[in-house]
Amino acid sequence: MPLTLNGPRKRATRYLITSISALLPVALGVAILYWQAERSLEQSTAQTAQEAVRQVDLMLDNTALAAQALVPLAGQPCDNGAQLALREQVTRRPFVRATTLSWQKNIYCSSLFGSAYESRVNPDDYVNGRLWLMNGNPVTPDTALLVYRLVEGDKAAFASIDGYHLANVLRLISRYAELILSVGPNWMSDDGKVHQSAAPTFAVAHQHLTSRHYDYSVDAGMPSGEVWRYMQSRYPALFSLLVFFGVLAGVLSHWLQKRSSAPSHELQRALGANEFIPYFQPVVRGDTREWAGCEVLMRWQHPKEGLVRPDLFIPLAEHSGLIVPMTRSLLHQTAAQLAPHASRFSPGFHIGVNITARHCQDLALVEDCRDFLAAFAPGQVTLVLELTERELIKPTDITRRLFDALHELGVMIAIDDFGTGHSSLGYLRNFNVDYLKIDQSFVAMIGADALSRHILDSIIELSAKLDLGIVAEGVETELQCEYLAAQGVDFLQGYLFGRPLPCDEFIKSLASQ
Template identity: 85%
Template sequence: MPLRVNGPRKPVTRFSISAMCGLLPVLLGVVILYWQAERTLEQSTTQTAEEAVRQFDLMLDNTALAAQALVPLAGQPCDSATQLALREQVTRRPFVRATTLSWQKNIYCSSLFGGDYTSPVNPDDYVDGRLWLMDGNPVTPDTALLVYRLVEGDKAAFASVDGYHLTNALRLISRYAQLILQVGPHWLDADGQVRRTPPPTFAVAHQHLASTRYAYSVDAGMPDGEVWRYMQARYPALFSLLVFFGGLAALLAHWLQKRASSPTHELQRALGANEFIPYYQPVVRGDTRAWAGCEVLMRWKHPKEGLVRPDLFIPLAEDCGLIVPMTRALLRRTAAELAPHASRFTPGFHIGVNITARHCQDLQLVDDCREFLAAFAPGQVTLVLELTERELIEPTEITRRLFEALHALGVMIAIDDFGTGHSSLGYLRNFNVDYLKIDQSFVAMIGVDALSGHILDSIIELSGKLDLGIVAEGVETAQQCQYLASRGVDFLQGYLFGRPLPCEEFVNSLAKD
């Protein structure tokens, strides 16, 4: 990182002091990061378990409603009208896969079969007489089913949830935590197999949570060593900063008689010198591959070190509170560079800009966006703010007013790197968003890893159900492009279509498209 000071060499006695001063913040930082990672994972598994219970309660609410509607029909002949009522509940109720009636502990009518069908019922199979996690039925053997049973005297109605919905929820609710659904002695994890063996105990951040409404529980946790793996995956920039701060501390100790700039001062100096510049990466439509917009990426054009990668200064800018004025300056420079060429854009040309939790703490962002849009003719561009998740965005009254004002202004909201951040599903619940951006780690595993492919397909399916636009990042191969386009992904972004470019090269490339 370009925050170094050079000077003449000092006496050898200062080297040992400098080494200790440099090593201490690194070691202390690693300890703090480890502690923070443990806390974050514990909070994550707690939220994961709570979200899992909420999702499974929702599924069982639908099955309970179906059973309540059908139990008065139990004991009546299994004629066409009764079978129609059974199938109607399957059609009307989300998550309900099949419905069944029984009389005097004998199943005699099912939505899965035409005509009479007889099978005895063993009440002992059901926890509290109501819930049974079974490993299949005659129609779908070796496929998990969660069966809800409602009994009124000799009458009983059954409604079941397909294992696809159960395992889908277990996979999607959290990227890091592993989830288990347990009903009585049976339990189910993300591989979709129902087991009767003792459930595993997670080594890291184990959380056990029982539903207060239905007879089941969930366990969330992570395997041994996950804290270090999490730190390696989530804190590479912070590790770079630790090394940098250690080096800076050593330099400060070694050159006490010389003035040295702190990292914050260097960023402030660069901001005042307009050294933060926009680079533009094209975003194309999934169906036609025509340019639909671009993402604006911040770069640091240092006078001595040259172009500095954003992962070396963005985390520091967020930590010291400079990311907001840096983004404001980036918006102004972007408007100044692109406005003269806006006539080349298709109407509604998307311009994406990253924002963080600090941007959501006051309403100044609305004025910044209004100033940006004023540089263009009405309808010429669409500004898209992409929520990054390095810091968790808390839903508050200010954030509610902020997002309402942004939408009223015509600004769209996207969740960046969906599925990899603090609380992606929580953001969908708490904020009115317009787009999901699929993290490039999922795109990179297309055709390589089956599990990542299932998660990717589930995210695409989720966006369709929620009527959200979807953007895939990191598209580098024709195979990835074809895979995503065939699944109806709206927009694609990656090196296959263009690398981040300065304004002049970007505009020239746009003219050639």
């Protein structure tokens, strides 16, 4: 878990993220189910429309066969033979309700009335002169009738389908979809009534299909809200599963936020796994440039994130109090790694380690330093504790006893980043310190900023008057090095002499010096 300097999220923010995490899988799942339901309904209505066209085509095929058989009789007398032929087609052909003959656009012979019924034919009533959806006839008024007309010159034969059959087709083909049969400007639904107004448009899964053989079309679809009704009837188990995963995601999100809001848990885990490791940056003498020691810098070797920058976890470690056991672990690792190579060190080789106000609250630090020094031969190394100023160290009886005990052990005290903290001068007055470490911000302005150079000169002069050693941090150029050496600075530290390195590389660099 990579750490940041941001504090824990506010409670309202955490609950908002938890709610979003819970609702997101539910909303996404519902959206997917809705899309799937729409597709299913569209496929269903498309199949319904195709089946309706197939059924109506089948009916019209029978009427066409009846008309083809009768059209040669058109123009002949409407005698018993002609009437028998008309009635035979009604009997033999499924769905055919009535047949008639016309001559020169005059109906003169019918299967229902024989020659007793005559009527003038208006070809404009028929779509392309072939098909007419009419609202009944004198026998069955206000009942749909689909009439098929076959014309050969002055001859014409008619065969009609009762609206009852058409309504049954529209009603029985699908349990869910609604169907409309349209012929020219007229249309009918499963109520068997013919309408001349504009045909309705379905809100859900509308399908429009035109017959390839006859002049009519079928519309299939569903009313608004049908998708939700379909989902409720078909997906109840999936809805329960979505709610379960939503609750699970919310709980997991809340747990992860609580875990991330308490980064000390991750620091504690990393401490137990020995993921905090020492890196070593050389410190050289200002006059000879010989390696006089090193500063031990803590790094976090995270198993997933790699090497984590110290500014991302040191402040959190200090705030949580874990910086004390982390420093203790760092001292143990440093002693274990450097002690086998101590013969290569010059006598009194300085090893600097940062401490904070947390270390100064009891005398446990004395035992940690005693254990560290015990790993080396007497006089082989000098341990330097560098006081950082992220937290103020208050001068109490405990701190005075602590620093006295450390000096008795031969441990030296340095003030880190001197000149930038509000407490630096107070530390000089209240604590018996041995070194001042000039902050790199002043060193970086050598040759560029006159005010910073004057402050730098004042710090160097102050250290000389107080008989304190002085270390300059952040030396990166030869110009800075030469200026500091000319001013009598005791020790130099920076990228010009070496970057922080793990132990093996540090020892190799030391050997090359």
